[in-house]
Amino acid sequence: MRAFALGLILSAFSLPCFAQTVLKSEPLVLAPYEIAFVQDTSCGVGKVMKVTGAIRGLHRKKVCVSLGSAQASLVSATP
Numbered sequence: 001m002r003a004f005a006l007g008l009i010l011s012a013f014s015l016p017c018f019a020q021t022v023l024k025s026e027p028l029v030l031a032p033y034e035i036a037f038v039q040d041t042s043c044g045v046g047k048v049m050k051v052t053g054a055i056r057g058l059h060r061k062k063v064c065v066s067l068g069s070a071q072a073s074l075v076s077a078t079p
Contacts, residue, residue: 023036023037023039026038030051031053035050042064044064046067
């Protein structure tokens, strides 16, 4: 019973750590396969651009996703 209660308490504290920050502009440096969420006007209302870093010589992958599916939080952050 103690292990179950401890696991429940730890999961309550770890869930907010999974939220992503939405940036105002695309970062200049992005590690390969690293993901950044950017609030961009080219995406529709309620959507953000998901930018995935690439290895040298390849282009970054940019996709518009909805906020609910990406589990992002709107926090003002500077790149």
